[in-house]
Amino acid sequence: MSNAHLLDQAAALRDDLPADFQDGIVESIYADAAAISSHTVSRDSQRARLTADRLLDRALTHRVWGFAVMGVLFFAVFWFTIVGAAAPSAWLYTLLVDNGHAWLRDGFVALGSPAWLTGILIDGAYLGTAWVTAVMLPPMAIFFPLFTLLEDFGYLPRVAFNLDRLFSAAGTHGKQSLSMMMGYGCNAAGVTATRIIDSPRERLIAIITNNFSICNGRWPTLILMGTIFIGALAPPALGSVVAAGSVVTVAVIGVLTTLLVSWALSKTVLRGQTSAYSLELPPYRRPQLWRTLHTSLIDRTLFVLRRALLMAAPAGAVIWLISNVDVGGTSVAAHVVGALDPLGLALGLNGVILLAYIVAIPANEIIIPTILMLTMTLGSGMSGAQNGVMIELGPAQTETVLIQIGGWTLLTAINLMLFSLLHNPCSTTILTIWNETKSLKWTSLATLLPLTLAFAVTFLTATVARLAGWV
């Protein structure tokens, strides 16, 4: 190529330049920008500018009060979600699961549909989607708008600012707090958001730990467990408060895990310098209420619901199949659950939960319906449900089913919450990690490290609880 001489020429010219000439490039731009703005911008010093913003910032990013406000705000969001979702969830349940399923089933039978077809379509796919809609739609329709309002207002960068000190202590990039925030919506989006981190080392840490941000698919599991097992321990008047508190606690454990794993990684396989960076605190803006409601309902809620439904329909069909295809007189599901039971029980869970997590690798959203359907199918049969029919119970009866048929204890519920927080990312996220890193090594680590951690932690809590005689 004849163009190589240009590179030689550039190298020669560079040698004649002072060593710090690169600073000069930036300085010239800054000087020009300063000159232009000094001629075009004038400020009315009479107006108290930004003072309200500054006062608010002083409180929201305070070393102590910043964290207190954070706790209270997130607690309030979850409390509203839990309290507000109860009635509409029950209503949707009656409509879609109790009545809708019976009508559809009768319709299919009347049309002369064969039992296996009715089973797969109505008792499998339809019930799966109906369950997911009833359980997930109301909490999401409350949670997302509230979260989006906080985001529009400009609160999220303040949270990032507060957490920055902790992240730098963990040896990672402060912008990791922003990608972590994205992860609370969806881990795949959170992994993509790590592109804002320049250093490959710190970016990998952010990718690997993003899993500990609880995504949309996992909130419903936590909220349901918190409501029916932990909230139930408190007097009825305080139930929702305790339930919200338990969900916040799991989220806080998630943040601590993120910090701990980040610290461990930056001390071992991903050693290196911590980058300096600047985080801009944007001005507070009055949230646009209607637009926020509209976009968070249409874009986020329905988007997530659509994904859940797309996953729930085939999963429902698969569960119906493995519950109804017999090998040696026992269903395939029973064989697998039997094999997984020893491991599950050692972890304070059970075989049904582990099987549900295998079925639900494509989407965490369907964990709870899968667990309930398998528990009912494989249980002692006292409910009288047909094999593979997803149960027709409201959240209120769910506890009874899990305790009486599934043999669940408080430990099972707590460990399910912990397992849900820590376990491997969903297949979409794993694929995104692969796309972002193009490395089998880091994709495997990002998948297996959380899973190992989930096994270790649940085994530990189960062992401690048993030794202490709590269960």
Add this chain to the structure above:
Amino acid sequence: MTSGFQASSAGPACTSCAIYNSANLAKLGVETGDYDYVAAVAGNPNTGKSTVFNALTGLRQHVGNWPGKTVARAEGGFTYRGLGYKLVDLPGTYSLLSTSNDEEIARDFLLFGRPDVTIAVVDSTRLERNLNLVLQILQITDRVVVALNLMDESQRHGITIDVRHLGRELGVPVVPMAARKGEGLPELLEAVEQVATRQPATSVRRVKQRNAALERAVATLSDKLGQAFPGLPNTRWVALRLLEGDPSTEQAVRDGTLGDLGRGAAEAGSARPTGTAAR
């Protein structure tokens, strides 16, 4: 500039009227169809790029009040007065100098994608800092419209901006806006059409190096580049990158892809993957 915003390049009364112009806008969503021009939306993080993008395309890219939401390129389309535009929303960046993934996506698109217009969205409450990026964009392309956004906020904070003077200093059209409320959109469309369809202004602001030795080196190398790649519009900027030893620019010189810029390869940028992997 105390109430309402007037574009610095206001046309005849009728054509600058909001109703007239909005009537000529057809939002095409992701359907870019057969477009005549490529327009890019660039700017600092959290200045309202995605809001401008959404207003023009009718799409609903996620917008939120924090920097770093848009890390990939989003594309959409609109037609205005019968001309089709493909609009590309770039990640928000503070500069085009460093090497993070999002900055590279923005820089490469401006350089290799050769948009016919670049809408530089600027936060009017933080003009000086935002101008740093605008000046860097002007080093790469002279087909620029500055969207002086968040005018409602700067007014609320008692900040007054001499829009005409800013336009003269930069040598490109400056349109005051409050994109969230849809204010200034007709004027923006007018300016975008002007820049896209006409010869670029000759008076565009190009930062001169204050260090005399550096300025000489840039001028020398820039001349050579002009000879090697006739028609290359941003020789001074490329010269600076070569002096810095920027690997991707050196590569573009070595394999001759830089020469495509002189021939106006508008699609070269689209062929590049949006999300290059972590290095």
